[in-house]
Amino acid sequence: MLQFFEEHKKKIVIALAVLLAVLALFTGGRKLNATFAEDVLGFVVTPFQDLTTGIGSWVEDTISSAQNQADQAETIRNLEAEIERLKAENQRLSLYEEENKTLSELLRTAQRYPQYSSTGAAVIAKDPGNWYDTFVIDKGSSDGLESNMVIIASGGLVGKITETGHGYSKVMSILDSRSSVSAKSLRTGDLGVVKGDITLMDSGLCLMEYIDTEAEILVGDEIVTSHLSEIYPDGIPIGKVTDLQTDINGLTKYAIIEPYADLKHLETILVMDKSTAEEN
């Protein structure tokens, strides 16, 4: 058999080639239904092909899904870190927003007194005792500050500088019982003196004393600094009247004032320089 092949190798190859060529010529280019032989062959082979392909794709799927899971865990971690970062940033930004609000309020206050030059400063320390309401700000004589300069915050008057160092100044607020400010009612022009009081300091209020009994001050009136003071310029808002009482002597009244400035939570304040007004 093998010998037969060996002997007629060339002829067989030629015959086979011719046969295949003829077959190709006849079958090529025509859409025919599979022949019986092809069908049989297909019947046997295709399930295996199916199976093999199935296994292949299953392996591929498994591998890729494992890969995916690892990827997803990584992604989740990344996202969580991102969320943390964004939260922190959000908090930082809302702090900035608060600060921005305070500062723009201060700027608006400063623009209300264009005749005076003003400097912003931060509160850095408060009186360690319970008696007085003084604090220290972070600017001093090196920034051109002097004692008796007026301190205002977003809402209104805060107090005055009592002493300046090179890089710090002491400020006495209007709640301090040693402080007194000549003031008047904006509506009626009645005069009085706004003083701090030890019993009201804790609640952030102060007194307006020496008001004439005939004065027509009412609850809700706006109190501003008067023209009589040498330290405080005329017309800086101080606060609102919340209560009115007659003194024991019956000759004068006193009012309880709620300051506009939030004196319990001061962070940034404005120092007004009165001397610049005279130059202009």
Next chain:
Amino acid sequence: MRQLFMALVVLVSFILQTTLLQYIEIRGILPNTAVILIVSYALLRGSTGGVIVGLCCGLLQDIFFGNGIGYYALLGVLTGYFAGRSHKNFYRENYIFPIIICAVATALYETVIFVTGFLLQGHTQILYFLVRMLLPECVYTAILTVPLYRLLFAVNEWLELKEKYKYRLF
């Protein structure tokens, strides 16, 4: 070493009292950490140490918050001196004694401030002072004495141990 350390303690205590400790106020009342510091040191080291610490604490407060120099310094020196006189009469490991001394010292300290700074200037709200300011401050200070005294006690113990080795002959 000891001097350096105590200067540091006094400074840190002053800085904390004027900044961070402002947040632990209860209805406007702050504990008097300066008195705690002076009394504790005086009880641990005697009158001389108490006077020096009292002087430093008082001067700091005078410089940054006082009207002139000397008022708080004098108060601090007196507090340190009188607290230091009981140095020899008690066991420093005892906790009750420093608490009582601190409360009494705070009461006297604040009363002097009230009388000189308010009563003599015509602010006669004595009841308000006693009920709303003095009493809560004494209680608050006494409570805060416990951790602070413990801390200073430990620091002092450590310093004394170091000094003992330094002066040992052999």
